[in-house]
Amino acid sequence: MKTLKVKNNWFNDSGQRLDASYYLSDGPLTNIKLQNSPYPLSHLSNETKDIFKGNIFRRVYVDYPHTGFPFMTSSDMLKSKLHNGKFVSKKYTDVANLMVDENWILTSRSGTLGNTIYTNKEFKNFLVTDDLIRIVPNNKKVKSGFLYAYLTSKYGKGLLTQSSYGGVVKHIEPHHIEKLLIPIFPIDFQKKIDQLISDSSNLRVQATDVLRKSHLMLSEGLKYKRGNNTRTTSLKTILSSHQSRLEASYYKSEGNQIHNFVRAKNHKKLIDISEEIYRPGIFKRHYVEKGVEFFGGAEIMKAIPQSEKKLSIAKTKHLESLKIEEDQILVTCGGTIGQTVLVNRFLAGKTASQHILRVKAKGIKTGYLFAFMSSDFGLKIMQSFTYGSVIPQIEPHHLELLPVPILEEIEMDKIHEKIMAYKENVSLSIEKELEAINLVEKEIEQWQK
Incomplete structure (x- = not known):
């Protein structure tokens, strides 16, 4: 008490x-x-x-x-x-x-x-x-x-x-x-903190600008034009669809339209250019004060991903399968669908829930793959796979079918390089802001008697 x-x-x-x-x-x-x-x-x-x-x-x-x-x-x-x-x-x-x-x-x-x-x-x-x-x-x-x-x-x-x-x-x-x-x-201490926050803010702006430019390059390379949705779908199309889907919203969505557009071009399925696409199984969560930071879908989308939830290292089974690795692409697959995050050094080693799919590029540049998956094109295709009424879901077997357009190699390399710069800027931005906050807290802690 x-x-x-x-x-x-x-x-x-x-x-x-x-x-x-x-x-x-x-x-x-x-x-x-x-x-x-x-x-x-x-x-x-x-x-x-x-x-x-x-x-x-x-x-x-x-x-x-x-x-x-x-x-x-x-x-x-x-x-x-x-x-x-x-x-x-x-x-x-x-x-x-x-x-x-x-x-x-x-x-x-x-x-x-x-x-x-x-x-x-x-x-x-x-x-x-x-x-x-x-x-x-x-x-x-x-x-x-x-x-x-x-x-x-x-x-x-x-x-x-x-x-x-x-x-x-x-x-x-x-x-x-x-x-x-x-x-x-003291003014010198304030200037140091102010500079860290200013640098962090500028790095975040640069990261956003680089990501926007990479999406623009992708759009220009893809040359997608929105067409008119037809009113009918053939029985053959329904029978050949994944899981023989019957709902009209699937066939008439813009995501399905983009899906068909990309499939008509030079492309590869995600399953063919990535390592195993998976999500961890359901597990009993043992929360402790000092453990491994645990993220849900909402936390990984934050500008500074942080969570008060810490998993017990000793009591959590299959802890390694929950850990996320640098350059993995995380995709939310329950509730909010298709939000995509590229794991940087700040996120690496932390853990994430079973409601987040893991993708690791293989045979294609990580940056280019993330650029497509995080673009409106990738998002709308992934959202078209959604099933369920109360809580929307997608599964690994849905994501495996994601068609990824293959552009000219020089274009894909440029996009990859921009995304790698984006990832670095995001990491530095987080580190500088947290450093500034930690310096302020440590200074105040020194006053205590």
Whole structure:
């Protein structure tokens, strides 16, 4: 049982809160630790131009970018791929307080609280949900990159979430974090942290740009043109289809159309250009505090894949089959279908669930194979294989049939090289951001008596 002796002035600072859980949470305990700071303390409101949330608005979704603004939810902001295909109408949307700019800090204020990101050039022109608090640094006493690293640290997150309210769904509001304590670290230390965050942000932009260019090269080489779906499907086609599928949505999907287009060109099946395509079996999960990090499909899609779940090394059977290797291509195969990740050195050696398929290139360049599988072409084909009603699924035997176009060797080599640069930039970006956060946490830990 946790106990703590509360001082009278703490009630005034907390807004006269009487619930014991508030005073025993990470935020108030961090405030106590910050009293040992050898540096001056300021408030978040003093170190920012503005702290605000977006307007609540009726979302009118549209299909095309020229008629809408790209739209981001609080869960989308954590993903490595920001563009989720959602657009809200330019005609029916008031963009006031919804559009964000680079070098801002966004933090989730509803549901899962305190998830924080630092915006880069990719965020420009996005409309962002009102469920995110916008923090605009003023860069006077506190560098914006340092402020982000501090707020993302375990100490900053505790402070951000300490004033949560609500029963089933927790919330925080901008005015709750205005008085959040900020230690004014020495400028040289701040510059070091700020540079690491700036480098990380720029590397992420470069990685996104390289991936986009590789997909464009692939599209130009493939020369795919959308055709008209016919209204009928022959019995011969149905009988020759994988598992003799009968549902109309399979034959009339764009994924099936792309599938047929690629098959009519020079191509190879994925089973012929990869090692075994597999996913681990179902197993009993023994979670421990110190073990091997364990990812589900949602975690591997994050810009920084992290999970609080750790598997026991001693008690987990077939642990090696759960581990992921560098240059493997991971494909989500349950619930959300076809999201693809190239394993870099940061992910290598960690473990992933049975809802993630593993692919390793053989006889074809890894980068080119990933470029195709992560493109809209590969995604739509994989999604066309989906079966099941409540929870969509695909299996290894579906993925084995994925047709991979074979372009001119020089084109495939160029795409491969770009993807390898993409992988390196992603790894460096993650390493630099985590280094910055760890430096801030270690410095604060040294103050404790």
